Structure formats: structure tokens, C-alpha cells
Amino acid sequence: MTYPWAKKLPSWLFPSTCLLCGAPGQNDRDLCPGCHQELPYNTIACRCCAIPLKADPDQFLICGQCQRTPPSFAQAFAPFIYRPPVDTLIQGLKFHGRLTVARLLGELLGEALIQGSNPLPEYLIPVPLHPSRLRERGFNQALELARPVARRLGIPLIADGVLRTRQTLPQSQLNVNSRRANMRGAFVVSRALHARHVAILDDVMTTGSTVEELAQALRKAGIEEIQVWACARTPRNEERNHGS
Numbered sequence: 001m002t003y004p005w006a007k008k009l010p011s012w013l014f015p016s017t018c019l020l021c022g023a024p025g026q027n028d029r030d031l032c033p034g035c036h037q038e039l040p041y042n043t044i045a046c047r048c049c050a051i052p053l054k055a056d057p058d059q060f061l062i063c064g065q066c067q068r069t070p071p072s073f074a075q076a077f078a079p080f081i082y083r084p085p086v087d088t089l090i091q092g093l094k095f096h097g098r099l100t101v102a103r104l105l106g107e108l109l110g111e112a113l114i115q116g117s118n119p120l121p122e123y124l125i126p127v128p129l130h131p132s133r134l135r136e137r138g139f140n141q142a143l144e145l146a147r148p149v150a151r152r153l154g155i156p157l158i159a160d161g162v163l164r165t166r167q168t169l170p171q172s173q174l175n176v177n178s179r180r181a182n183m184r185g186a187f188v189v190s191r192a193l194h195a196r197h198v199a200i201l202d203d204v205m206t207t208g209s210t211v212e213e214l215a216q217a218l219r220k221a222g223i224e225e226i227q228v229w230a231c232a233r234t235p236r237n238e239e240r241n242h243g244s
Helices: 004-013 033-037 064-068 086-096 099-114 131-137 141-153 176-183 209-220 236-241
Strands: 075-077 123-126 162-164 187-189 197-205 225-233
Touching: 086 099, 086 141, 086 197, 086 225, 099 141, 099 225, 123 141, 141 197, 162 209, 187 209, 197 209, 209 225
Parallel strands: 075 225, 123 197, 197 225
Antiparallel strands: 162 187
């Protein structure tokens, strides 16, 4: 027998608390209504790479970079701009192991995606870490973010389908051109995926070098349509200030 009160027991024992201001959360989420409203939403963005733009939101927007050099993925989506307080949350996750942030941001990303009209992919693939970086950090932030997204959308999550075969330098230490060279040949598809349409998931999309290299590896493995999902997107003039 299932008791209705049993489902509510976790929220009674551990009530949600806003990770930003400490106020009570809302709807069993660690975010209060006020802080939720103040998040830096990426409302006007390139429909190809999700870079924030200043333009009429009713226009069909493709940035100049994507027009000149279309990426290997069909479309990127990032609901937030990598600015306070989202940047602080992501840094807390990656560098201080605040896994509650992954649950919150993953839920927000899944909520934003479910409102879209595009067909959902067959699989969700988090950007992998190199084994040495994984041992150092203890977890893969992209995988932790992908878990609540996969649950919300009902998409199978594949954590072992792609391997990071080279220990690349931290992207934050490099300029735009060096980031592209740094990621070249960094990924290999480790097993047959048997899919036509997949989505790559990462915490932040900066220059796009990481997801572009991963998308190229997936295309070589026969994937026809690739989307990129990220929690946040870095504006063009701030690309040097972040990296995984």
C-alpha cells in the first residue's frame, strides 16, 4: 500500500531553500519566486548557436558567425546568459561540488526545453570529462545537470557513449583560436548509438569549441541531427572569461 503522505515526507523533512538568498523555495525547488524572476534569461539569441543578440525577437535570427561558418550541430539552446547569479551557481557546482545546483539548474533547463516545439532527441549525451579530470573533480558536472533534464523530458541518458581521449588544457586559460586547437580530436564515439537525432548537454557554452568538436565526432559516427543544450551561454564579448 502506498500512503499519500509518504510522497510529501521528503519536503517536510528537508524543505526547499533558495540557493541564492536563503528564503523558502517554491514548488520543492531550491529557488524562491523573487530570485527566479531576476535570473538573466537569454530571451533574444541566435537560433543556431544561442549567442545573446540585441535585435527584434520576432526576426529569424542567425548571427554573423553562424552565417559565415555554420556549426556541425543544427541548433543550440541555452535559457540563461552566463552572468550573475547563474555564473556563481555554475562555479559553485564545478569548483566547490555543490551538487544541489545541478539539480536546480537541470530542472530549470528541462522546464525551458519542455516549452519548446522542436522534436525531442532520441538520446541525451553529456559532454564527458577526461578520466584524470573526473578523478580530480569527483563528478562530471554535465552528467549531473543531464540527470534531471533526462527525467523531466523522458529521454534516455547515455553517459558512456563518447570518451574524452585527450587531457586538454582548461579552456579558461586560452583565447578563442587556442580553444579550438585545444579541443581538436578530443572526443571519440565509443559504441554504436543507433540513433538519428541526439542532444549534447553541457553546463556553459562559451566559444562553442567543445560542443563543435563533440558534434563532429558524432557526425562521423552517423548521427544526422545534433542539438546542443546548455544551462547558460556566454556573450560574444565575454568569451574569454569562462572555460571548463
